[in-house]
Amino acid sequence: MTYTVRTKQLTRAYNGKEAVSNVNLNIRQGEIYGLLGPNGAGKTTVMKMLTNLVKPTAGEIEIFGKKLTPHSYHLLGRMGTIIENPIFYERLTARENLELHCEYMGYYNKQSIAEALELVSLKGVEGKPVKDFSLGMKQRLNIARAILTKPELLILDEPINGLDPVGIKEFRDLFKMLCKQYGITILISTHILAEIELIADTIAVMNEGKLLQEVSMEHIAQQTAEYIELTTPSTQKAAYVLENYLNLTNIRITGEAELRIYDCPIPQSELMKGLVLHEVELEAVHQKKGSLEDYFLSILNGGGTIA
């Protein structure tokens, strides 16, 4: 297994307080790796350390199999990065900004600018100065800049901030495409669970500077089983009926009027019929897939913090 990025006991302290402590990441080549955590968990600091903007106080970083040092400029040329807010030379046009980027990166493919602008749907506005762009447009341009030079590793810190739902979907597909077609390894951070769930192969959960878990999505899929949630004023009665007449054992009463049935072997229609026949009042029935959210919250709680 080849790893694009590995960190060993990566630590960064600010004034004696550890913002990132002993983080071990293992990002495999060609995967989409999601870094998940609430605000202030240390995600951005990790990413800044990977790009040499912030130096670790302890620990090691290995990128493309080489140790990252303050002089590892050649490694930076193989990465595309978005850190925090989109920053541009506001007085210059979008095209000029991208041209400068190409010059600094030492990348001379004239077509790539047009291609990148097309990929992020910014065609036709490249002649406008960036200061006239909306946040969403700047974010799009930011992504264009990151993918412009076809890097081997993309580091994206909250790339979908400021995008509309259509844009989010668009970029989700774009990231997947870049990963599949070009074999680009993508490290993406976000605090929006639903987003990462849809694209990541591996997820790392961070909180308060610590890495709580690093798991593959496959593993999470097994962990988060499906269930049916019933809303009824008489949960006790419903539970009794389910157990004794419908022979369901995996039942949990989760609230005053909520009840969950896990691994339901019978179709939902049968279930409803059984309950109605035994005069259980039903207000609502929902089929739910245990989301990453539940899993995420359980990890955060298990880590000893109150979510």
Place this chain on the structure above:
Amino acid sequence: MLKLMKLEMRKFRISSYIYAALLATAVIFILMCTFSLNAEMREVFPIMNYENLFTILDVLVRGTYIVFAAVLLARIVIEEYRSKSINVLFMYPINRKKLIAAKLLVIIVFVFLAYILTNLAVGISIYILNQFISIIPEPLTLSMVFKTLTKIVMSALATSFLSLIPLYVGMRKHSVSATIVSSFLVAAIVCQTVEGFNLFSIVAVPVSMALLGAAVAYFSIRNVERDDVL
């Protein structure tokens, strides 16, 4: 390095600063004309001969370009930190020391060239003007010209380095206003003239201040690889 300097000039649209320098030259010319033509002004600034004329001109140009350099420093260096575009710049596969050095070199070269050109342009204009309306009675000798030219080049060299001193103040808090205010202080020190006597004319003063400017530049580059960019 030359390429990095070119990119910097492209990034900050150096042409607008060239226009600004031309404008400054015109203003200095007008000022010099008032000094030498207006009777009241002539009492304050006794322009009796070419030496007086060139000294006053040099002081004006020096003051102008020290402040001008501070504006460039603010725009090319400080603003880049303020707007955090330095984050983007420092993620390029280019030595950070070179990146900052390129920025400072652009400023040094700009000030050096503009200083000499403004001095020449205004000096020659007044010389030509003098042929029509006699301001200065004595003729301009060749030795005088050479002496003045050497003086201009030396003083341009010193000024281009000593005008980096405000960078030290500006980098503390990445403040544009602090940079420009401190440049006024520097200008006040090297431009004050008391009855024809000028601090700048003591060779040790411009030399040590130029060295100080070079030191400021060195210290702003020295740790740039190790420092965090927040």
